[in-house]
Amino acid sequence: MKFGGTSVADVERIRNVARHVKREVDAGHEVAVVVSAMAGTTNQLVAWCREASVLHDAREYDAVVASGEQVTSGLLAIALQAMGISARSWQGWQLPIYTSDAHATARILGVNGDELLKRLRESKEVAVISGFQGINKETGRVTTLGRGGSDTSAVAIAAAIEADRCDIYTDVDGVYTTDPRVVPKARRLDRIAFEEMLELASLGAKVLQVRSVELGMVRQVRIFVRSSFDPPEKIDPHRNIPPGTLICDEEELVEQQVVTGIAFSKDEAQISIRNVQDKPGVAANIFGPLADANINVDMIVQNVSSDGATTDLTFTVPAADFERAKETIASAKAQIGYERLDGATEVTKVSVIGVGMRSHAGVAAKAFRSLAERGINIRAITTSEIKFSLLIDAVYTELAVRTLHSLYGLDRS
Ligand code: ADP
Ligand code: ASP
Ligand code: MG
Numbered sequence: 542m543k544f545g546g547t548s549v550a551d552v553e554r555i556r557n558v559a560r561h562v563k564r565e566v567d568a569g570h571e572v573a574v575v576v577s578a579m580a581g582t583t584n585q586l587v588a589w590c591r592e593a594s595v596l597h598d599a600r601e602y603d604a605v606v607a608s609g610e611q612v613t614s615g616l617l618a619i620a621l622q623a624m625g626i627s628a629r630s631w632q633g634w635q636l637p638i639y640t641s642d643a644h645a646t647a648r649i650l651g652v653n654g655d656e657l658l659k660r661l662r663e664s665k666e667v668a669v670i671s672g673f674q675g676i677n678k679e680t681g682r683v684t685t686l687g688r689g690g691s692d693t694s695a696v697a698i699a700a701a702i703e704a705d706r707c708d709i710y711t712d713v714d715g716v717y718t719t720d721p722r723v724v725p726k727a728r729r730l731d732r733i734a735f736e737e738m739l740e741l742a743s744l745g746a747k748v749l750q751v752r753s754v755e756l757g758m759v760r761q762v763r764i765f766v767r768s769s770f771d772p773p774e775k776i777d778p779h780r781n782i783p784p785g786t787l788i789c790d791e792e793e794l795v796e797q798q799v800v801t802g803i804a805f806s807k808d809e810a811q812i813s814i815r816n817v818q819d820k821p822g823v824a825a826n827i828f829g830p831l832a833d834a835n836i837n838v839d840m841i842v843q844n845v846s847s848d849g850a851t852t853d854l855t856f857t858v859p860a861a862d863f864e865r866a867k868e869t870i871a872s873a874k875a876q877i878g879y880e881r882l883d884g885a886t887e888v889t890k891v892s893v894i895g896v897g898m899r900s901h902a903g904v905a906a907k908a909f910r911s912l913a914e915r916g917i918n919i920r921a922i923t924t925s926e927i928k929f930s931l932l933i934d935a936v937y938t939e940l941a942v943r944t945l946h947s948l949y950g951l952d953r954s
Contacts, residue, residue, distance in 0.1 A: 542572060543672065543695035546580035547712040548769035549613045552620075557769065559620040561710065562667060564773045566626055571661040573668040573702060575695040576617055578609025583673075583688070599644035603674075603685045606645075607633070610671035610691070618669045628667040631657075633674035633683070638694065640675035640684045647675060647684035648752070649693060654701035661702075670698060692753035700760035707762050708785075709749065714768035715786035716741070716748055718951040719803040724943055726952040730801065731780065734791040737801045737894055740928045744892040745806030749788075757788060764788040791896055799897035799904060800949035805942055807935055809839070809890045810863035811920060813855040814870065816880035819846040826876045827854065834869050836862045840890070840921045840932060851880075855921055857932060860886055888920065889938040892930040893945055905929045911948050917941055 542565065544558050558576075565572050578586075586606045590597050614630040621628035633640075636657070640647035660666040672691025675684050686693050692709060699707035716738065717727040733741075735758035742751045748766065757764045767785030777784040787793075817823055824843075831838055839857045846852035858866045863886055870882060898904050905924060908931065912919060917940065921932040933941055946952055 543575040543691060543707070543709045544577065544617075544769055545691065545709075545711045546577045546582070548710050549576055549578075549617070550580040552616065554769075555613065555616050556620050558617060558710070559624055559626075560773050561769060562617075562621060563624055563626060566665070566667065571665070573657055573661070573670060573698055573704070574617065575670050575672040575691055575698060576610060576613040577672050577691040578613055582609040582612075600680075600682050603644045603647075603683050607671070607674040607683050607685050610673050614669045614671040618667075621667055621669070626667055627665060628669055629660075631668055631670045633671055633694075634676040636670070637678075638675035638697065639678050640686065642677040642680055642682070642684065644682075644684055646687040647677070649675060649686065649697045649756075650678075652697050652701035654698065657698075658702055670694065686752070687750070689747060689750035690752075692750040693756060696753045696756045696760070696762050696764065699762045700756065704762070706765055707757070708765045708767060709753075710767055710769035711748065712768065712770060713748070713766075714771055714784045715766050716746075716788070716802075718801070719805075719942055719946055720746060723805075723939060724946050726943075726946065728951060728953040729784070730786050732787045732789055732794055733801060734794055734896055735788055736791065736927060737896055738788050740892070740894045741802050741804045744804035744890065744894070744928070744930065745808075746802070746804045754788065794896075797897050798895060798950075799901045800893055800895040800951065801897070802894050803891065803942055803945055803949075803951070804894065805889055805891045805938055807889050807938065808860045809857050809888050809932065810860045810866075811855060811857050811885045811888050811932060812863075812866055812870065813853060813883040814877070814879045814881075815853050815883065816851040817854050818878040819850060819852045823877060824854075826873060827870065830869050830873045831858070831866060834865060836866050836869065840923045840930065842921045857888075857890065857921065885920075887935040888932055889935045889941075890930050890932050891938070891941050891945065892928055893949065894928040896927050898927050898929075907948060908945055911944055912941060915940060915944055917944075 618628045618630040639651045672694040715729040721727040739754045842855040844852045917937045
């Protein structure tokens with residue numbers, strides 16, 4: 542069972558979480574719990590690091606931000622003990638959860654679940670584990686997994702102890718066709734395929750950290766997303782299970798729609814290079830330096846030149862890397878050879894996702910027409926087997942998402 546920040550935002554909510562845990566224990570299950578920091582805590586800790594020094598040591602950043610989860614794991618253990626349930630807290634370094642040494646974005650390399658299993662079996666002791674954190678074996682230093690990383694902690698631990706399920710409790714009762722805060726007509730999905738969830742998460746839906754979905758897919762962990770704000774005993778009358786969304790293999794999907802969901806990301810920036818030399822090696826001269834600078838390039842659009850000499854090239858980068866990307870290109874101007882550099886940050890990438898697209902033609906064409914009718918200009922397009930993405934002006938984000946949501950029949954009736 543994993544509980545996110547809003548679910549553990551104060552002591553009363555932690556007591557509510559303890560009631561969810563008690564229900565599972567009373568039903569005879571062996572339970573490991575992963576908790577996030579209280580809502581807002583990690584942001585505060587990050588802000589303090591920046592305030593202390595804009596350029597700070599990533600190892601010390603991790604020492605600071607990992608502390609949020611230490612508080613909630615201890616508090617939940619206390620709340621459980623107060624209900625008469627045997628429980629203890631575990632920090633990442635205590636299990637241990639081994640990670641790479643990429644501080645602030647560390648990857649989990651291995652989880653030792655032996656002691657957890659032993660205690661679950663021998664004394665029914667509930668393990669309350671701090672999410673988001675681990676330790677690097679070589680350096681012995683505390684690491685963190687990147688924002689939203691507790692989801693990944695939970696899936697990794699579930700895999701290590703061969704749990705039957707990994708239930709992710711959050712502030713919505715499942716995965717919706719799009720962010721329910723933006724589209725009130727969004728519908729909860731009973732099931733979604735790992736691959737679709739992977740696309741949704743990586744294209745902007747922050748309900749699960751991307752790596753947690755990847756890990757669930759590879760290690761075959763059944764992930765069930767549900768709400769901690771639903772009463773502990775609530776049951777969906779149609780399905781006779783609690784309301785929520787199961788993330789599972791494609792074969793387990795019951796009904797197959799062409800489009801499953803829509804994601805959007807405002808953290809994008811567009812860069813256009815005008816009148817680039819149209820000759821072999823130019824793309825390498827542009828994207829090589831960007832890769833060396835660790836800047837992820839996403840959508841790339843290049844025209845076929847009309848004069849046989851020069852063309853325009855457009856691509857997107859994370860908004861946070863916009864200035865750095867422009868500087869990188871500008872300092873490689875001599876090798877690249879271009880006339881002008883344009884950029885835009887007020888852009889959004891809207892993505893339409895569904896495994897059903899593999900076997901249906903013309904899915905994207907419908908979207909182009911529908912957005913055109915609303916006067917929304919498309920700046921760039923990318924497609925893959927199970928999704929397509931459109932770059933538009935940020936002011937049209939809500940309109941575009943709602944339009945596409947209705948267009949593909951996703952609105953709740
Ligand atoms: P937690 O603190 O529990 O980890 P998060 O804030 O990380 O919770 O994730 C839950 C939020 O994800 C929801 O409140 C919702 O606004 C947002 N969200 C974005 N896209 C979706 C979606 N497709 N389905 C459900 N929630 C979504
Ligand atoms: N507390 C961390 C964050 O806010 C990890 C998490 O909540 O998953 O990013
Ligand atoms: Mg989260």
